[in-house]
Amino acid sequence: MHWQCRNRKLTCDDQPLIMGILNVTPDSFSDGGQYADSAAAVAAAQQMLEDGADIIDVGGESTRPGANEVDEAEELRRVVPVIEALAQETSAVISVDTMKAKVARAAMKHGAHIINDVSALTHDAALVDVAGEFGAGVVLMHMSGSPRTMQDNPAYGDVVTDVRTYLEERVTAVMGAGLSRDTLAVDPGIGFGKTAEHNVQLIAQLEAFAALERPVLVGLSRKRFLGMLTGAPVEQRTAGSLAGLACSVMNGAHIMRVHDVRESAQAARVAAAIRSPEQTRTWVESVTC
Numbered sequence: 001m002h003w004q005c006r007n008r009k010l011t012c013d014d015q016p017l018i019m020g021i022l023n024v025t026p027d028s029f030s031d032g033g034q035y036a037d038s039a040a041a042v043a044a045a046q047q048m049l050e051d052g053a054d055i056i057d058v059g060g061e062s063t064r065p066g067a068n069e070v071d072e073a074e075e076l077r078r079v080v081p082v083i084e085a086l087a088q089e090t091s092a093v094i095s096v097d098t099m100k101a102k103v104a105r106a107a108m109k110h111g112a113h114i115i116n117d118v119s120a121l122t123h124d125a126a127l128v129d130v131a132g133e134f135g136a137g138v139v140l141m142h143m144s145g146s147p148r149t150m151q152d153n154p155a156y157g158d159v160v161t162d163v164r165t166y167l168e169e170r171v172t173a174v175m176g177a178g179l180s181r182d183t184l185a186v187d188p189g190i191g192f193g194k195t196a197e198h199n200v201q202l203i204a205q206l207e208a209f210a211a212l213e214r215p216v217l218v219g220l221s222r223k224r225f226l227g228m229l230t231g232a233p234v235e236q237r238t239a240g241s242l243a244g245l246a247c248s249v250m251n252g253a254h255i256m257r258v259h260d261v262r263e264s265a266q267a268a269r270v271a272a273a274i275r276s277p278e279q280t281r282t283w284v285e286s287v288t289c
């Protein structure tokens with residue numbers, strides 16, 4: 001499986017890709033504006049790359065449940081300097097987490113490769129044109145409602161079928177609008193208009209998304225359902241996140257969006273080896289252990 005993201009062709013069959021989260025918001029739910037300053041953000045990204053990140057996902061608008069939309073100028077002011085510096089100073093594959101065409105365009109002009117849109121290109125009609133113009137990689141994520149309203153009363157027939165059908169429809173729609181299939185990745189949107197039970201069902205039945213024949217991205221790092229399952233506060237959810245990551249990889253996830261890059265990269269390697277024992281041979285030296 002390949003994912004074409006402008007001039008970068010990512011391979012995500014045997015080794016899952018790690019997408020490191022770089023929040024540049026003052027209110028982001030788990031790292032509280034730690035990276036508001038762009039030099040600090042670039043240093044944090046450098047560390048993630050050293051720790052095994054394949055992609056850096058830069059986000060300037062908090063999409064946590066209940067969050068209000070951020071003003072476009074403010075979002076630009078937050079993400080553009082960071083993306084520009086990352087493109088100049090690193091060889092990272094850069095993703096921009098935005099629902100806005102103007103932000104995506106500025107990000108692309110400054111060297112980003114991927115548009116990660118939690119609205120699956122439905123929020124801003126101009127976004128599909130930006131993606132097409134640049135040949136950007138695109139993450140199509142399922143969300144029920146908007147970040148402000150999504151947790152109000154999430155209801156599905158069968159959550160796995162409903163989310164898969166939605167993603168299928170979005171793949172068809174954006175291809176109809178001119179995007180190339182090989183630029184698309186899909187994401188069930190863990191935590192976006194879902195109960196803890198919905199989230200668990202989606203991860204347990206992630207194999208259902210293989211039918212879309214596109215890379216499957218999963219973002220569950222430190223999310224609230226992990227707190228509901230364990231009682232752990234957000235700053236103590238690494239172990240739960242890694243368990244969710246291992247199960248996701250086992251069930252076919254290709255890309256994991258994470259805060260704890262070093263730990264996640266290690267867990268992903270082990271889970272991938274167990275998922276495909278026959279392929280493990282090709283990337284582990286034949287040592288007796």
Ligand code: 7PJ
Pocket residue numbers: 029063064097116117118139141187189190217218219220221222223257
């Ligand atoms: C996701 C995301 C996710 C994708 C966020 C948080 C909330 N993008 N952006 N998938 N989550 N593609 O990190 O808790 O699950 S923001």
